[in-house]
Amino acid sequence: MKKNIKTIFNTILLALAVVVLLPGCKKLFGLSKQEDYDYVKETLDPHINITARQFLENRSYGATPQDTVFKWMRLGLEYAGIDLAEYEKPGRTFIFMHNEAVRRLDATGKVTGGMWFTYPIVLKDINGNPILDPVTGAPKTAPATKWSDYDKGTIKNYFLYLIGEGVYNFEDLNNLNKDIQSLVPAGTVATKESLLGWINGGKGFDQEGKFNLKIKSNNDxxxxxxxxxVDDRSAGYIATNGVVHVYGNPLVPYRAQQ
Structure with missing residues (x-):
C-alpha cells in the first residue's frame, strides 16, 4: 500500500511539472503576469572613472582593507621614492603588479614565487664579492625578503619601465608585438646586488627602454x-588618464628582441 501511494504521489508531481512547463498552462498556476525572459549579452564596463593613481591607492591600503591586491607594488614605489603623481599624468599605459607578482609565500612564510623569487639577491663573501658557483660561474642567490634588499635606484627604474607612453588597450593591439616606450631612460643598467643585474647580458633593462605588448589570440x-x-591577470581597465593592465607574475624588464 505504501508503495502504491508513493507511486501515485510521484505521478502527480510529474504531471504538475509538465503542466507548469507547457507554454499554455501559465494561467492555471497564476503565472499569467510573467513574461518570457530574453537573454541579452552584456559586457562589463571597463571604465573605472578614476585615475590610475586612485585605482592603485584604493586597492593597496585604501578604504577596503580586504582589497589590497596592489599593496606590495605600492610599498615598492614608496621605497623607490617614485612620486605617485606619475600615475595621474594622461596618455599612458600602466602595468600594475598584483601582490603575487611581487611575492608568494608558502605556509611557513618562505618566499617561493614572484619577483623576489625570480630576481633573488646575490650572495656575497666577507669582502663583498659575489659568491660564484664553481661549475656554472653563476652567482649564488637567495630570495629577497623585503624591498630594501634591492638597490633603490634599480627598483625605481623597474617601476618606471612599467609605465608606457601612449595608451595601448585591446583595440590598439593585435597578435604582433607592439613596441612601447617606457619611462626608463635608454641605456639604463641594473645594479648587481640581485639577479636583475645579471640578466640581459648583464644590462638588466631593455637598452632602448621599450617593452612589448600583444594579444595572444588576436582578439579581446x-x-x-x-x-x-607573461600573460595578464586582468587587463583593459580604462582610467581617466590612460589604461591599466594587471599582471600576477614577475615581469621581465627587457624585450625578447631588442
Missing amino acids: LGPIVHNDL
Whole structure:
C-alpha cells in the first residue's frame, strides 16, 4: 500500500511539472503576469572613472582593507621614492603588479614565487664579492625578503619601465608585438646586488627602454602578453588618464628582441 501511494504521489508531481512547463498552462498556476525572459549579452564596463593613481591607492591600503591586491607594488614605489603623481599624468599605459607578482609565500612564510623569487639577491663573501658557483660561474642567490634588499635606484627604474607612453588597450593591439616606450631612460643598467643585474647580458633593462605588448589570440578574449612571456591577470581597465593592465607574475624588464 505504501508503495502504491508513493507511486501515485510521484505521478502527480510529474504531471504538475509538465503542466507548469507547457507554454499554455501559465494561467492555471497564476503565472499569467510573467513574461518570457530574453537573454541579452552584456559586457562589463571597463571604465573605472578614476585615475590610475586612485585605482592603485584604493586597492593597496585604501578604504577596503580586504582589497589590497596592489599593496606590495605600492610599498615598492614608496621605497623607490617614485612620486605617485606619475600615475595621474594622461596618455599612458600602466602595468600594475598584483601582490603575487611581487611575492608568494608558502605556509611557513618562505618566499617561493614572484619577483623576489625570480630576481633573488646575490650572495656575497666577507669582502663583498659575489659568491660564484664553481661549475656554472653563476652567482649564488637567495630570495629577497623585503624591498630594501634591492638597490633603490634599480627598483625605481623597474617601476618606471612599467609605465608606457601612449595608451595601448585591446583595440590598439593585435597578435604582433607592439613596441612601447617606457619611462626608463635608454641605456639604463641594473645594479648587481640581485639577479636583475645579471640578466640581459648583464644590462638588466631593455637598452632602448621599450617593452612589448600583444594579444595572444588576436582578439579581446585573449590575454595581453608582456614581452612575449607573461600573460595578464586582468587587463583593459580604462582610467581617466590612460589604461591599466594587471599582471600576477614577475615581469621581465627587457624585450625578447631588442
